[in-house]
Amino acid sequence: MAIPLHKRRKVADFDPVRDGKTVTQFCKELGISRQTYHNIKNRIAQKGRAGIVPDSTAPKNPIKKFDxxxxxxxxxxxxxxxxxxxxxxxxxxxxxxxxxxxxxxxxxxxxxxxxxxxxxxxxxxxxxxxxxx
Structure with a gap:
């Protein structure tokens, strides 16, 4: 199941020190797993704010058409x-x-x-x- 963009933005903006919550508390409130939280944070660390938007799920090699x-x-x-x-x-x-x-x-x-x-x-x-x- 895809995580909605508004939840991804909340993960991107979350700072445990500033917000005074643990990652576990934040994930429970948002309804996501800690693994999902860390996956999104890692994508953002690698790609910047563009990491919030998930990659395309379209196949990299589209089906070939034969006649x-x-x-x-x-x-x-x-x-x-x-x-x-x-x-x-x-x-x-x-x-x-x-x-x-x-x-x-x-x-x-x-x-x-x-x-x-x-x-x-x-x-x-x-x-x-x-x-x-």
């Missing part, structure tokens, strides 16, 4: 690996595409597996430990 051409590339890669007699599972397809089209356009292994499942391709991976033996 039908990328799905087709996965199917073609699977077909090429199959024709060469190589493993054609999601990891193999990932590394095949990584080497051929580069890291910036290669979908993740889990995305490749999801697409293969959506397209009706069966995974060639063993499902149980007994199948390894």
């Amino acid at each position: 039908e051409a990328d799905k087709i590339a996965v199917v073609h890669a699977r077909q090429q690996l199959m024709e060469q007699g190589l493993d054609y599972g999601p990891w193999s397809i990932y590394y095949f595409l990584f080497d051929s089209i580069g890291a910036d356009r290669t979908p993740s292994r889990s995305t490749i597996a999801l697409w293969l499942q959506e397209l009706g391709f069966r995974c060639q991976c063993p499902q149980t430990a007994a199948e390894f033996l």
